[in-house]
Amino acid sequence: xxxxxxxxxxxxxxxxxxxxxxxxxxxxxxxxxxxxxxxxxxxxxxxxxxxxxxxxxxxxxxxxxxxxxxxxxxxxxxxxxxxxxxxxxxxxxxxxxxxxxxxxxxxxxxxxxxxxxxxxxxxxxxxxxxxxxxxxxxxxxxxxxxxxxxxxxxxxxxxxxxxxxxxxxxxxxxxxxxxxxxxxxxxxxxxxxxxxxxxxxxxxxxxxxxxxxxxxxxxxxxxxxx
Ligand SMILES: Nc1ncnc2c1ncn2[C@@H]1O[C@H](COP(=O)(O)OP(=O)(O)O)[C@@H](O)[C@H]1O
Ligand SMILES: [Mg+2]
Numbered sequence: 001x002x003x004x005x006x007x008x009x010x011x012x013x014x015x016x017x018x019x020x021x022x023x024x025x026x027x028x029x030x031x032x033x034x035x036x037x038x039x040x041x042x043x044x045x046x047x048x049x050x051x052x053x054x055x056x057x058x059x060x061x062x063x064x065x066x067x068x069x070x071x072x073x074x075x076x077x078x079x080x081x082x083x084x085x086x087x088x089x090x091x092x093x094x095x096x097x098x099x100x101x102x103x104x105x106x107x108x109x110x111x112x113x114x115x116x117x118x119x120x121x122x123x124x125x126x127x128x129x130x131x132x133x134x135x136x137x138x139x140x141x142x143x144x145x146x147x148x149x150x151x152x153x154x155x156x157x158x159x160x161x162x163x164x165x166x167x168x169x170x171x172x173x174x175x176x177x178x179x180x181x182x183x184x185x186x187x188x189x190x191x192x193x194x195x196x197x198x199x200x201x202x203x204x205x206x207x208x209x210x211x212x213x214x215x216x217x218x219x220x221x222x223x224x225x226x
Pocket of ligand 1: 016017024042044045046047048049050051
C-alpha cells in the first residue's frame with residue numbers, strides 16, 4: 001500500500017456567526033497518498049479553503065480527525081503542529097504573499113532560514129529550486145520586477161524548498177492569465193514527477209483540475225464522489 005501523507009475522517013467544521021452555528025463541512029473522508037496530485041473543486045463558498053486549512057493544520061476541526069504523516073492534528077499543541085507544518089507541508093495561495101523587499105532568492109530561502117539553516121547553506125538550495133521552476137535567471141529580481149506567473153513560480157519554489165511531503169495550494173492560478181495558469185500546472189506535474197511531492201490544489205477551473213490524478217467535488221460542504 002502507498003504511504004498516506006494526509007488523511008481525514010468524518011471531518012466536520014462549523015462556524016459561529018451572530019449566535020448561529022453555520023455548518024460548512026460535513027463528514028469529509030479523504031486519503032492523500034505520497035506523490036498523488038488531487039484537485040479540490042467547488043463553487044465559491046462551498047468550503048474549499050476551509051477544507052484546505054483543516055488538511056494543512058492551519059485551523060482546527062469541529063469534529064472528526066485530520067492526520068498529517070500519521071500525526072493526529074487534534075491532539076497536538078500549537079508549537080508541535082507548527083513544527084510539523086514546517087517540516088511536512090508547503091503552502092501556495094492565490095496571492096503570492098512574497099515579501100516585497102526581498103529578492104526571489106531571499107524569498108525562496110526564507111523557510112530554510114526559519115528552520116535555523118545558515119544563509120550560506122540555504123542560498124544554493126534556494127537557487128537550485130528556482131532553477132527547477134525555470135527562474136535561474138531571476139534570482140536577484142524583486143517580486144515587483146517579475147510577471148504574475150513568475151511570482152507564482154517563486155511561491156511554488158518557496159513551498160517546495162523544504163522538500164515537503166505535500167504542497168497545499170489555494171487557487172494558485174486565480175490571478176493568472178490562461179497561458180500562465182497552464183504553465184503553472186505543467187510545472188506542478190513536472191515537480192510532482194521529479195520530487196514525488198503530493199499536491200492538493202483548490203481550483204474552480206475544470207480543465208486544469210482534469211490534469212490532476214483525482215478530482216474531489218465539494219458541494220455545500222459535502223464531498224461528492226465521482
Ligand atoms: N472564519 C469564518 N467565520 C465564519 N464563516 C466562515 C469563516 N470562514 C469561512 N466561512 C464560511 O464558510 C463557507 C465556506 O467558505 P470557504 O471555505 O472560504 O469557501 P470557498 O473557499 O469554497 O469559496 C462560506 O459560507 C463562508 O462564509
Ligand atoms: Mg476559497
